[in-house]
Amino acid sequence: MTESFLPATPTRPAVVVRRSKKRHRTLSARQDGDHVLVMVPWGMDPDGERRKVEKLVTTLLNRRRRYTATTDEELMERADRLARSYLDPVVGSRVRPSSVRWVTNQNHRWGSCTVRTGQIRLSARMAGFPRWVSDYVLLHELCHLVEPNHGSRFHELLSRYPQADKAEGFLTGWSWATSMGGTDGGVGTDAMDPAPADID
Template sequence: MPVKVIRSAKRKRTVAARLNGGVLEVRIPGWMSKGEEADAVADMLSRVAKRTTTQHTSDEQLATRAHQLNAKYLENRAKLGSIRWVSNQNTRWGSTSLATGDIRISDRLQKVPDYVLDSVIIHELTHTFIPGHPKEFWQWADRAPKAERAKGYLEAFARFGHAEEAD
């Protein structure tokens, strides 16, 4: 989710946030350091995520979702071998084995909004029939609902917090 930080000299101690047109506006005191700002933004993202997420817990749910997304957005072009959550991906959201069609999704995404998880799944499914990231790849991967918004959310999520902090 895109974040806009608004500093205020009048605001003395409190931090507030609201969604405005899909952008999380975080209002903070003007005196806060960059580190305190990052903590405040992470906290607000966490609070919003709690209100707007579905927890995706099982590999079976993940597989069902992947098959639905493949049919709906990718014309069943993806050749899915298997899909499961993994806990050893700390720098990637997902990965795909081109040889087998096996997809691994970082368990850090178990509590993100549905549209974000869907975007990552569609991205990885697209890799099963288009390796790399050429123009054609993005024409398929960006069919995900709210694809650009999901990219912004993941960018902020990577920068300001992890799913386990959203509890």
């Protein structure tokens, strides 16, 4: 395995390009602290590698920018909508968090809820995930405001979300793929094909 380093520019953070003999066709990129880590196949044509790395980094950064456009205020509005739709009618009272924020320090869970303060935090690793997946995680944390543990009442509340099974499957699949070295938690493309301009 070899690495090269591309210094930061005014429009992007530093990039570490890691070449691996285990990779045969695919490239992937993910934010790794203050730099972007790009995994590429060993022995790739240097000109092709440079073009694909730049395109993949641009795609990743554009996706991150779209994600950061969701402000904390918008997250609170989503929490309000989800609670009104799935919790308030069953609980018989208004379920609202004191705050909802994106955080970058949750690398082992998708979200957290501090019941005592009503604060909900969502992992920034969900950047670029479909809205129905992040809504599921947000609703999961909202359910903790009603039921702090994962008992039967908690699961009964969460199961009211129509896409709960689908979202759980998405998160499980993403976690498995990441643990196997598939997605690296970022974006990827096939080294033999041009990178898509917009990955959703």
